[in-house]
Amino acid sequence: MSSTEAKSSLLKQRFEKAEKLEKQGINLFPNTFRKKHDIIEIKEKYKSLSNEELEKVEEQSVIAGRLMAVRSFGKATFAHIQDGSDRIQIFLQQKELGADKYKFFKKLDIGDIIGVIGKPFLTKTGELTLNVSDFELVTKSLRPLPEKFHGLKDVEARYRQRYVDLIVNPKVREIFRTRTKILKLIRQYLDERGFMEVETPMMQVIPGGATAKPFETYHNALGMKLYLRIAPELYLKRLLVGGFERVYEINRNFRNEGISTQHNPEFTMLEFYMAYADYNDLFKITEDMFSYLAQEILGSQKVNYQGNEIDLTPPWNKLSFYESLEKIGGLSKDQYQDIEKAKNLVRELGENVKEYESLGKIQTKLFDLLVEPKLIQPHFIYHYPTEVSPLSRRNDKDPSITDRFELFITGREMANAFSELNDPRDQKKRFEEQVKEKAKGEEEAHFMDQDYVRALEYGMPPAAGEGIGIDRLVMLFTDSPSIREVILFPLLKPEKDK
RNA sequence: GGGUCGUUAACUCAGUAGGUAGAGUAUCGGCCUUUUAAGCCGAGAGUCGCAGGUUCGAAUCCUGCACGACCCA
Numbered sequence: 037m038s039s040t041e042a043k044s045s046l047l048k049q050r051f052e053k054a055e056k057l058e059k060q061g062i063n064l065f066p067n068t069f070r071k072k073h074d075i076i077e078i079k080e081k082y083k084s085l086s087n088e089e090l091e092k093v094e095e096q097s098v099i100a101g102r103l104m105a106v107r108s109f110g111k112a113t114f115a116h117i118q119d120g121s122d123r124i125q126i127f128l129q130q131k132e133l134g135a136d137k138y139k140f141f142k143k144l145d146i147g148d149i150i151g152v153i154g155k156p157f158l159t160k161t162g163e164l165t166l167n168v169s170d171f172e173l174v175t176k177s178l179r180p181l182p183e184k185f186h187g188l189k190d191v192e193a194r195y196r197q198r199y200v201d202l203i204v205n206p207k208v209r210e211i212f213r214t215r216t217k218i219l220k221l222i223r224q225y226l227d228e229r230g231f232m233e234v235e236t237p238m239m240q241v242i243p244g245g246a247t248a249k250p251f252e253t254y255h256n257a258l259g260m261k262l263y264l265r266i267a268p269e270l271y272l273k274r275l276l277v278g279g280f281e282r283v284y285e286i287n288r289n290f291r292n293e294g295i296s297t298q299h300n301p302e303f304t305m306l307e308f309y310m311a312y313a314d315y316n317d318l319f320k321i322t323e324d325m326f327s328y329l330a331q332e333i334l335g336s337q338k339v340n341y342q343g344n345e346i347d348l349t350p351p352w353n354k355l356s357f358y359e360s361l362e363k364i365g366g367l368s369k370d371q372y373q374d375i376e377k378a379k380n381l382v383r384e385l386g387e388n389v390k391e392y393e394s395l396g397k398i399q400t401k402l403f404d405l406l407v408e409p410k411l412i413q414p415h416f417i418y419h420y421p422t423e424v425s426p427l428s429r430r431n432d433k434d435p436s437i438t439d440r441f442e443l444f445i446t447g448r449e450m451a452n453a454f455s456e457l458n459d460p461r462d463q464k465k466r467f468e469e470q471v472k473e474k475a476k477g478e479e480e481a482h483f484m485d486q487d488y489v490r491a492l493e494y495g496m497p498p499a500a501g502e503g504i505g506i507d508r509l510v511m512l513f514t515d516s517p518s519i520r521e522v523i524l525f526p527l528l529k530p531e532k533d534k
Numbered sequence: 535g536g537g538u539c540g541u542u543a544a545c546u547c548a549g550u551a552g553g554u555a556g557a558g559u560a561u562c563g564g565c566c567u568u569u570u571a572a573g574c575c576g577a578g579a580g581u582c583g584c585a586g587g588u589u590c591g592a593a594u595c596c597u598g599c600a601c602g603a604c605c606c607a
Binding site for chain 1: 566601
């Protein structure tokens, strides 16, 4: 849809009206009006005053906002205007403004941005309202807004034209305010504990730190293929080697995979690393951080998510990976320890199995199918098989498993955490195994990263690290069923150019 | 990648024996000084997602495509 051609009659009408106003010498896009107050300030300031008290108010309120609704009578008009903070009713009278100015107001459209000067009073129904002594057109709106009562419902339009969604759907504004608040609280939480926020490359020569397919790009001047990062992990741990003992990064990761209610190709991840700590410390920090967020955001440890009440009060359930296969997945040791039996089981459950897939990989598939969807309340699942945890420290007693856990809430993975592998010799072997898997056809296997091994050879202090998916966290706290509801501009295919 | 559903006015939606489209909001004109989904009277507004096919005739039936939603892989 082009803005200059093939206009609907409604659009044409607005463009013509705009031209007419301009011919009368009215600037449709002036940048001279300066508001003095946010609407919410006005509302807070006067909310408890009676009409007698309001009459004594000397100060003029000077606000600006978008015209959202108009109820017009002959010589008086009620309207609502909305700014970034709130919405307020205004009252305009011909006898107050003069016939010409009043007539001009009646020519305005819903969607126009206006500046308003007036004093507060209470209407018959007790609504705080500004009695307008003067107003100005600040920005002309040339496109009609969606209907005032139903708002914009079409999901495709809501995502493509998020700006319209934000104008007309207050709940959507609220979700993104909450998102920002969550990010701020997380930063505050980590900063208070001595963590340093850092930025590491988004474009990497070797995409490491996760099991995922990367996006490729190309640097022209260097004549070199680059990847968008799938995780910042290996860079953050290089910083541990460098001597920063507590670091974190909150930023985008990119994974070249399918799109669903749980996945957007770019998504936001928190990763934090602390030296001289292990995964036992991370259980506590995770519980503490989530319950802190719940308290600050919702004022409660109970979160309602899509009809389920999630109780975030620590401590949370803990089960080892194998225990969970047995107790929640209902499997016997025999069923998940014999690779052929396990593979057959996965196939019976309707998922594909590739020849080269390791027992650990098959076991995680069983977990994904039989256990994960049942983990509605918070559950830590710990001691993952070493073969599916190439960056995690082995358990001291049983080297076939790692000191790693994942957190699940509402049947979804919310966090992945482990004691960090800091033995460069073991790390090198683990990379070599990944390279072998890649050669067998496992597209998502890790790449060899020689420099990372070299860094470990200098000595990385013992450490623990964790990644938390921010989008899913925001979904939980805003009761959003789809990741697209918590990403301002989710990826969509381009609309057809007519 | 597969399945199901959707796409009609700016927005929210109706629209079956297949007979060239309708409501509310919004817009335009008129009346109206306490409304808040204001009210009353009148008017204009559509490539029925796109392209084919069947038919005397298609928003409606068939095929393909595009975009989206949900589910599955």
